[in-house]
Amino acid sequence: MPLPFIAIGWYGALAAAAAILAAGTVALNWDKILILFKGKHLAILGARGVGKTHLRKFLTTGSIPAEYKQTVAPEKTPKNRFQLKELDIKIKEGFDISGDKAAYAEWKKLHDKAHIVFYLLRVDRLIAGDNDVETRVRADMRHIGGWIEEKKQDRPELFIIGTHCDCDPAFVGLTKDKIADYTDKFRRLPVIHEIVSRGGGALQVKVVIGSMKTVVNTEALVFQIFNQATT
Amino acid sequence: MTEKFIFWAQALDNSSPDLITVRGEAIGADDSLRRQKAVSDVSHVVKSGNRIFDTRGVQLTADAQNFIIEVPSVQQDRDGRTAPIVCYGQYDREIIANLSDYVADSLCEFVRESGRSIKPEHIELVHQAFSELKKKNQKRRIAFGTVIGAAALTIAILIYGIIRLISSRIP
Numbered sequence: 001m002p003l004p005f006i007a008i009g010w011y012g013a014l015a016a017a018a019a020i021l022a023a024g025t026v027a028l029n030w031d032k033i034l035i036l037f038k039g040k041h042l043a044i045l046g047a048r049g050v051g052k053t054h055l056r057k058f059l060t061t062g063s064i065p066a067e068y069k070q071t072v073a074p075e076k077t078p079k080n081r082f083q084l085k086e087l088d089i090k091i092k093e094g095f096d097i098s099g100d101k102a103a104y105a106e107w108k109k110l111h112d113k114a115h116i117v118f119y120l121l122r123v124d125r126l127i128a129g130d131n132d133v134e135t136r137v138r139a140d141m142r143h144i145g146g147w148i149e150e151k152k153q154d155r156p157e158l159f160i161i162g163t164h165c166d167c168d169p170a171f172v173g174l175t176k177d178k179i180a181d182y183t184d185k186f187r188r189l190p191v192i193h194e195i196v197s198r199g200g201g202a203l204q205v206k207v208v209i210g211s212m213k214t215v216v217n218t219e220a221l222v223f224q225i226f227n228q229a230t231t
Numbered sequence: 232m233t234e235k236f237i238f239w240a241q242a243l244d245n246s247s248p249d250l251i252t253v254r255g256e257a258i259g260a261d262d263s264l265r266r267q268k269a270v271s272d273v274s275h276v277v278k279s280g281n282r283i284f285d286t287r288g289v290q291l292t293a294d295a296q297n298f299i300i301e302v303p304s305v306q307q308d309r310d311g312r313t314a315p316i317v318c319y320g321q322y323d324r325e326i327i328a329n330l331s332d333y334v335a336d337s338l339c340e341f342v343r344e345s346g347r348s349i350k351p352e353h354i355e356l357v358h359q360a361f362s363e364l365k366k367k368n369q370k371r372r373i374a375f376g377t378v379i380g381a382a383a384l385t386i387a388i389l390i391y392g393i394i395r396l397i398s399s400r401i402p
Contacts, residue, residue: 048241048245048246049245049308049309049310049312067313068310068311068312068313069288069303069312069313069314069315070241070245070308070312070313070314070315072239072240072241072249072301072315072316072317073239073273073274073277073292073299073301073315073317074273074274074277074278075277076277076278095274095277095278097274098241098249098270100241100248100249100270101248101260101263101266102248102249102251102263102266102267102269102270103267103270103274104263104267105267105270105271106267106270106271106274132246
């Protein structure tokens with residue numbers, strides 16, 4: 001299903017991506033992206049309320065949920081086409097699953113089948129030094145790091161995706177040149193250092209942050225993911 | 232009443248452990264094995280089953296022997312999201328007739344104990360959902376009976392034909 005892009009949405013996405021990337025233009029290598037993502041199984045993992053359902057819906061329908069509900073029982077998401085400019089990727093059928101620790105066994109099943117793993121976490125809470133969120137993120141990555149170790153040669157591509165930047169007052173209203181500083185500040189957090197290390201180190205793990213408050217913001221975040229995927 | 236089912240609800244603060252009860256017993260956050268088993272039972276139905284009913288937030292999914300029904304609670308979580316309650320159970324020909332009553336009563340008991348509530352219209356939809364499951368189950372049984380009957384008839388005709396063939400060759 002094609003993304004419901006309209007001209008304003010498209011340029012808005014580009015503008016937002018450009019702002020977040022602190023660059024004048026966004027030049028993505030669509031061929032490389034296609035090779036990396038085509039026909040691959042994607043696992044979207046993360047604690048409760050980080051935006052897993054939102055991102056999966058965007059990647060499978062091009063829209064964001066009109067109403068939000070907690071994901072308790074898993075939801076089957078049908079296979080679909082994700083179209084974005086020159087990119088046209090078949091997204092395989094997947095599952096949207098709960099973020100509670102009780103779902104770890106289900107996370108592992110998704111992880112073991114996946115070629116690409118998105119681990120979502122809340123930037124605003126980590127920047128604010130929320131101990132509960134830090135503890136949870138560490139626990140999640142202990143598991144994910146262990147599963148990646150088990151797969152060794154066949155390890156999935158791991159993306160750590162920070163969401164909810166818009167909920168941090170320090171982020172809102174930042175100018176282009178200051179967004180890069182904010183991103184650096186996030187990457188320097190001890191917990192981020194630790195989980196990147198558990199995921200296999202900075203060369204293996206891609207870190208992306210942004211907001212998914214609107215469709216435009218979500219597009220910008222996805223642009224960043226693609227940008228990181230090809231660097 | 233809740234001893235027949237697994238109930239699962241996410242905490243409204245999104246940080247406390249999810250509330251999971253298995254056959255009437257609340258499973259604590261430190262009992263990760265039993266909690267993960269309960270979640271796997273629920274997940275299995277989603278993977279192997281089909282969506283039978285989906286109206287105004289009440290969703291029933293079932294495979295040949297198990298079902299899960301998701302019902303929105305009146306309360307929303309800290310982020311303003313709908314907070315559904317999930318009920319897992321097994322069914323067979325005998326209990327399907329009264330299943331919606333069992334589930335509705337058990338749901339009411341679970342929400343009362345967990346300090347939540349469900350709108351009466353959603354309870355009504357629970358009954359409708361199980362009526363749909365009953366209809367689908369009857370259709371499946373009729374289809375299964377038809378296939379078995381056709382197979383038995385085919386085999387009988389074949390055997391009859393073979394006997395006729397053999398007897399015609401015996402002088």
